[in-house]
Every structure is written in C-alpha cells, then in structure tokens.
Amino acid sequence: MGGVQSLGVGMIGLGVVGGGVARILQERSTYFRQAHGLDLVLRRVAVRNPGKPRAVDLPAGVITDDAPAVIQDPGVDILIEVMGGLDPASGFCLEALRAGKDVVTANKALLAEKGQPLFHAASEAGVGLGFEASVCGGIPIMRALSRGLVANEIESLYGILNGTTNYILTRMSDDGGSFEEMLGQAQERGYAEADPTMDIDGTDAAQKLALLCRLAFCSHVSPATIPRDGIEAIGPLDIDFARELGYAIKLLAIAKTHGRRLETRVHPALVPSGCLLANIKDEFNAVEVVGSAVGPQVFYGRGAGQMPTASAVVSDLVDLARQRTSSVRQDAFVPTETAEADPVPPEEVVTSFYCRLTVRDRPGVLAQVAQIYAQEHISIAKVIQHGRSDTEDGAVPLILTLHEAPEGSMRRAVSSINKLPVVTEPAQIIRIEEL
Amino acid sequence: MGGVQSLGVGMIGLGVVGGGVARILQERSTYFRQAHGLDLVLRRVAVRNPGKPRAVDLPAGVITDDAPAVIQDPGVDILIEVMGGLDPASGFCLEALRAGKDVVTANKALLAEKGQPLFHAASEAGVGLGFEASVCGGIPIMRALSRGLVANEIESLYGILNGTTNYILTRMSDDGGSFEEMLGQAQERGYAEADPTMDIDGTDAAQKLALLCRLAFCSHVSPATIPRDGIEAIGPLDIDFARELGYAIKLLAIAKTHGRRLETRVHPALVPSGCLLANIKDEFNAVEVVGSAVGPQVFYGRGAGQMPTASAVVSDLVDLARQRTSSVRQDAFVPTETAEADPVPPEEVVTSFYCRLTVRDRPGVLAQVAQIYAQEHISIAKVIQHGRSDTEDGAVPLILTLHEAPEGSMRRAVSSINKLPVVTEPAQIIRIEEL
Numbered sequence: 001m002g003g004v005q006s007l008g009v010g011m012i013g014l015g016v017v018g019g020g021v022a023r024i025l026q027e028r029s030t031y032f033r034q035a036h037g038l039d040l041v042l043r044r045v046a047v048r049n050p051g052k053p054r055a056v057d058l059p060a061g062v063i064t065d066d067a068p069a070v071i072q073d074p075g076v077d078i079l080i081e082v083m084g085g086l087d088p089a090s091g092f093c094l095e096a097l098r099a100g101k102d103v104v105t106a107n108k109a110l111l112a113e114k115g116q117p118l119f120h121a122a123s124e125a126g127v128g129l130g131f132e133a134s135v136c137g138g139i140p141i142m143r144a145l146s147r148g149l150v151a152n153e154i155e156s157l158y159g160i161l162n163g164t165t166n167y168i169l170t171r172m173s174d175d176g177g178s179f180e181e182m183l184g185q186a187q188e189r190g191y192a193e194a195d196p197t198m199d200i201d202g203t204d205a206a207q208k209l210a211l212l213c214r215l216a217f218c219s220h221v222s223p224a225t226i227p228r229d230g231i232e233a234i235g236p237l238d239i240d241f242a243r244e245l246g247y248a249i250k251l252l253a254i255a256k257t258h259g260r261r262l263e264t265r266v267h268p269a270l271v272p273s274g275c276l277l278a279n280i281k282d283e284f285n286a287v288e289v290v291g292s293a294v295g296p297q298v299f300y301g302r303g304a305g306q307m308p309t310a311s312a313v314v315s316d317l318v319d320l321a322r323q324r325t326s327s328v329r330q331d332a333f334v335p336t337e338t339a340e341a342d343p344v345p346p347e348e349v350v351t352s353f354y355c356r357l358t359v360r361d362r363p364g365v366l367a368q369v370a371q372i373y374a375q376e377h378i379s380i381a382k383v384i385q386h387g388r389s390d391t392e393d394g395a396v397p398l399i400l401t402l403h404e405a406p407e408g409s410m411r412r413a414v415s416s417i418n419k420l421p422v423v424t425e426p427a428q429i430i431r432i433e434e435l
Numbered sequence: 436m437g438g439v440q441s442l443g444v445g446m447i448g449l450g451v452v453g454g455g456v457a458r459i460l461q462e463r464s465t466y467f468r469q470a471h472g473l474d475l476v477l478r479r480v481a482v483r484n485p486g487k488p489r490a491v492d493l494p495a496g497v498i499t500d501d502a503p504a505v506i507q508d509p510g511v512d513i514l515i516e517v518m519g520g521l522d523p524a525s526g527f528c529l530e531a532l533r534a535g536k537d538v539v540t541a542n543k544a545l546l547a548e549k550g551q552p553l554f555h556a557a558s559e560a561g562v563g564l565g566f567e568a569s570v571c572g573g574i575p576i577m578r579a580l581s582r583g584l585v586a587n588e589i590e591s592l593y594g595i596l597n598g599t600t601n602y603i604l605t606r607m608s609d610d611g612g613s614f615e616e617m618l619g620q621a622q623e624r625g626y627a628e629a630d631p632t633m634d635i636d637g638t639d640a641a642q643k644l645a646l647l648c649r650l651a652f653c654s655h656v657s658p659a660t661i662p663r664d665g666i667e668a669i670g671p672l673d674i675d676f677a678r679e680l681g682y683a684i685k686l687l688a689i690a691k692t693h694g695r696r697l698e699t700r701v702h703p704a705l706v707p708s709g710c711l712l713a714n715i716k717d718e719f720n721a722v723e724v725v726g727s728a729v730g731p732q733v734f735y736g737r738g739a740g741q742m743p744t745a746s747a748v749v750s751d752l753v754d755l756a757r758q759r760t761s762s763v764r765q766d767a768f769v770p771t772e773t774a775e776a777d778p779v780p781p782e783e784v785v786t787s788f789y790c791r792l793t794v795r796d797r798p799g800v801l802a803q804v805a806q807i808y809a810q811e812h813i814s815i816a817k818v819i820q821h822g823r824s825d826t827e828d829g830a831v832p833l834i835l836t837l838h839e840a841p842e843g844s845m846r847r848a849v850s851s852i853n854k855l856p857v858v859t860e861p862a863q864i865i866r867i868e869e870l
Binding site for chain 1: 567579709735
C-alpha cells in the first residue's frame, strides 16, 4: 500500500513480441503506477543488431548487443526472454534465475523441451518463472489453473492449442477445400509458417499440453512421450461424414487423470457440433478444463500474435513485480513439487472411434468388417453406406462409428480389416470425443 | 519459500456454499500445504442454529452462534461471509475489515448495492476483500480482469450472467415453449427461485455487471443506474423469427467504454447464431471481454451452485492467505482508485434493432412504417412478411431489422408506429448485438 515501487526490467529480444511488450509498458505506465503502485522501467534491452530501426522509441543507452550485461545489470530485477530458440536462450534464462532475477518467457519449446533445469533453478533461487505467454497467447489459462481453480482437482483438459491446424480444419469445413489447399491459404495469411511440420504433426500442441500438465496436474510430462497424430490425413470426405454424423473435426490436446496415472494425447477428433470446442473457428484457441468443484469451464481467445502474446508477458511481469515488492517470496508460478507423470500406455486408452473404409461395392462387406470388430469386442454404433462411387475402380466409402474400446483392440481390428480383399485402401480411423 | 504457514479462517454461515467451502478445505488441505505452503485452519464458524445436523464434520467448539466472537477471535485472520442478505452481513464484513482481517464474500447484492463502504474500509485497513464468487460462480473472471488482462485496456464486455434467464431462453429456443412454461420448468429444476423477479427483470445481471465494471474499468457503477429490460416479453414468435434471421436471443449484460464515458445496459439481444455467446446453453454463464491487446476472449462455466461458488470462495481465500504471509500488503483485489462512472445516457446508445409489428394484412402497411423510420433517419436492413395469420382478427406479424440508430430515435419512431391504425399491438423491439 501507499507509494510507488520502482522495478528494473531487462529484455532479451526486441522482435515482434518484444516490441509489443515495450509498447504496452509505455502505454500502460500510468495505470501500473496508479492501480498497482508499480513503476516498471525497461532499463536494458539486448538485441543482435542495435543499429536496426525499431517501431518503438526507447531512451538512449537502453539498447545493447550484450545480453550477459543485461542479465547481470544490478538495475535489472526481472528479465524478459523473447529472443526465442533453445540456445542461447536457455543459458540466458538459467543465468538470470541463478542471479536472483525473476524471468518471464514466451518460449514454449524451451520450457517444454528443456524446462526442468529452469524450474529447478527458479525454485532453488526462490524467484519466479512466468510462462503464461508460452501457451494460448493472451488467454490467462496458466493463472486460471494455478490460482483461479486452486480449489479443484483437475479431472481432464481438452485444448485447441494450435492456431494453424484449427485454421486449416475450419476452412476445410466451411469452404470445402482440401488439406493442401487450406494449408497454402494459411501460409498466405500468415497463420502457418513456411515449414509447418511442427504445427501440422501435433508437436506444437504436445509441447503446450506438457506445460499445461505442469500446472493442471503438478506433473512433469516430456512432450516426446505424448502420443500424437497430425491432421495431414484428414480429407474432405471425413469432414463431410463427420458433419453428417453430427460432429466437427478438431485437433485436440487431451489430458485426463486416472487415479495417479495421467493419460495424454494429441490427435484429430470428432467433437459434437453443438459443443463449444466445435465452434472455435480459424486461428483461435480454447481450453476446456473439467474441475472437481466447478465442472466444465472453457477459456477462449487468440492463441498467438504480437499483442496477445505481449499481453501475457506483461501480466506475468506485473505479478512477479508485485511479488518482488513483498519481502516473503511466494513462488507464484512454479508448483513447489511436480512429479514425473505416470503415463497411461497408448494401447490402454479408451475412446469411441470413427472409421472410414474404402471398399468394393459388393454384398457381404459389412458382415466381414463387423465380424472382425466383434472378435475384438468392439461394438458398432452407426453405419453409413451411401453407395456413391468416388473412385475409378467403383470403390465406395463405408463409414462406421464404434463404441468405446481400447486403442490396442482397435489397432488389431484395423490391421485385420486392412487385409480384407474387399478393402482397397487403409482404413481412416479418427477418435470421437463426446465433450 | 520453505515451511508451512498456518492461517486461521472464520466463517459466518454454513449453508449450501459454506458447507462446500468447509468440504474443500478438508479435502484439499494436503494440496494447499504441499503446493502453496499454507495450512488453512477453519477455526470458527458462526451459524444461527448450532444444534442443527450438518453434512460436514467439524471439530467440537468450532461452531458457535456468536458471529461477533468469530470476527474478533484473534486466531481468525481471514473471514468468509456466506450468510447472504444485506444486514447484518454488511456490518459483519465492515467490522472484520476494520479489525484488520481479510474478507471473502459471495454476496453479490451486498457488494453491488452497499459495497462502496466495504471497499473503502478494506483500502483503509490495508486488507483484501475477495469477491470472485459473487459473479459467475466458479469462473475465474475477476482474476482474469484484475490480473490476467492487466496489460489491456478493456474496451467492452458482454456477459450472460444470469443462469435462470439463460435456461428459460435456451429451452424456449430448443424445445419451443412459452416464457411462462419454461419459467415453471426452471423452477421445478431448481434453476429459478419461487420469486424469480430479480432474475427475470435483469436486476441480478445488473448487480453482477456493476461488480465486473469495478475491475474491468476501475469504475464505480451503481446497479440502479444501469438501464435494463427483462425477458418476460420475449415470445416464441421472436425466438423463431430471430432464428430465421440467423440469430439467437440471449439476456446480455453489456459495458463499453467511449473515451471517459461508460455505456452499461442489461437487456435481451439478438446475437449471431454462430458466435460463442449464442451457444451458451441452459444455466451456464459466459463473459466475452474485448481487450486492447488480446482482442476478444470468452470465459465460460457454471455461474452458480454449491461447489462452483465454493471453489471461487476458496480461490480468494488462498490468494489472500498467500498475500497475508507477505509482510508487504498487496491489495490484490481492490483497485486502489475507482472513479464514479460517467454514464452514456440511454437515448444516445447506438445499436441495431429487431422490430416485430403486428399489423392488419393490407397493402401499404410497410410503406407507412418505412416512412416513419425514414423520418428518424433509421435505415431498414431486412423485412420478413410471411403473411401467415396468427390472430383471430387476421393480423399478421411484420418483422424488420434496422441498421444502427440511437435509442432515442428508435423510441420516437416506435411511439409513432404504435399509433398507426393498421398496427394492432405495441411493437416488440429487441436490440441486435453483432458480436
């Protein structure tokens, strides 16, 4: 209470996000002073090329090319890392934490792949490590999990965490194009990178899911251990049949607790078209969290972009600054104890399924397929057989939805089905999530 | 860091919400100790009838009928007020704040109608006043506004804040009943009180909107000054025509900044059927916030009920406890300065409109109506005239949507239209919000 406390901020990187952070610090300085009693002074910013013209005006002497000098500057209390990449960003963050500075980073890949030593260093030094910006851009999901829902055991979490794939799937559904066409469109509009592999194949979503698991379940999950499928095999036929069945197709990142075990996965899924996640359009993100006390909650917003990401960085900065003005350290962002997750093996994961077969149009096909599913104790829920021929050889799509079954059983069934002479292409299998 | 700090909690009231709070404190005590270093001890609970059997087991001596003794107990650091009502709850909270205790309350009406002295007392005493539970149950919207979106100027806010009216409107839309039928159903299912007036007429939503404005705009708004319309006049015809036009009807609470002026209102509105708010079903709540940096965000969940509300109370309790273990007070929940809002007069508020007229089925009606709108410089966007006769006297509905116009102009136009001899019932006017 009373009076304004001044804190020094250092930043490494002044690209898109860094420029946004600098702008917010300038534009909101009066508010931070009046409403929060904080004078946040951007004291030093390290960049590769100090001579380059910048969109934001900073006082002389603030910009330097000497990152270690920024980190060690005694006038810098909190360091913002927005340079990106694993190295040297990792070393810079570690050095700052060890020097007793709080660190804020938007670097999802760094935290997901090499975060454990950083979280450990923050805990050792009794400083904070803010990473709200690393998942879902400006959506305050990290705060919701670590603070707002503190009274809840989180039971499950379903996220649309990747804007690129959600844009592609939305456009395929609403405009009716192919995956390749819509990927091209996403690239033109800046929603997909030149090399979109990490987005398309689910790696980006898996990294974000790992970070969400840290706060939602106090679990340490390595992204490499999260089973994942990308969206590259989703075709217009699947979008159409899903719609006919009352579903939309979304790339979901899912985590669920089963006692002490944690089930994690990233894959395209059919979700009921009336549910909120089915209605998340284009490049937007959303996370549905089911808490033991609150039940289902959804958090929605822009998952990327300059100002949303900068907004999240600054929210961490303000929280850490408030904390730093306390004499007792509070360790706001890093749960004091996280345990290595005990994963549910993929073959034991139980879901219902959508199965699109391409078969020769002759009697008895369904009987053969049904018998194989019966052998694996998988029940058929619905069958669609329009008899329309989409291919030169007269093959037709045969669509089935299947009641809940372990993935292991489904894999064995599909392996047998793919060997049937009447089946002309490998089966397309997509999980169904009844949110 | 290190060690566990013990804090004493007092509670006034052990009804539905209080029972939920006591349960969470018991079930989550290990987590609070391990992850937050907090031992939250429910030391004393004041109730009207200490002899009554309770669902939750508390140690002997905790329950008392002496509320002032709970407040003044030196072992009580934080007071939870869940007794409800304006008096004596108001006096109890004031007394606790003045005694240097943090206060957590779920008492929306108290804060909205008589909150100013409480916020003032908290500020004077340098203690916290947590009220996350007072708006939207378990949805951490207060935290999102005061912390997560701290980097943003909030430009506008659209809330479905009342579960009763949202349940009624959803069921009217999905099941096709009348307002009265669905109100009856809501009462049977426990979503509406025996006297539902405050829900139906928008008073409850206005109180919640006033509290949201405190955090979103640092503005002090008295609920009585918020213009409001209820949903009692919405009929099945309106639901049907709205759907035909591509909209759903929702009771919205809206706040928008215009420079230093604040526009607030609560009324039913047509919202595009594809937007998220149109898809908020039954008793659920949602708030869409548009921030200067993040753009639109939506927060969704259960707005009422025992455990969601208790979840919000406990989240405030944990935050205040963390704060209390700091030697520097941080005033987390109450913006240090709020200004009396400078309201936009209702007649200046600009929206587009849906207008349902009941007219005699004869030539020239539309020309007469169109001329009146033209005189007020209101442009017609769409007209629907099915010619179906719904009434004994052969009157038919004539539906118009109107481009943006100030409410004052619309009122004058409608007053003239209602006087036309061909118009057999007063016009039904509902605002359109293109979210």
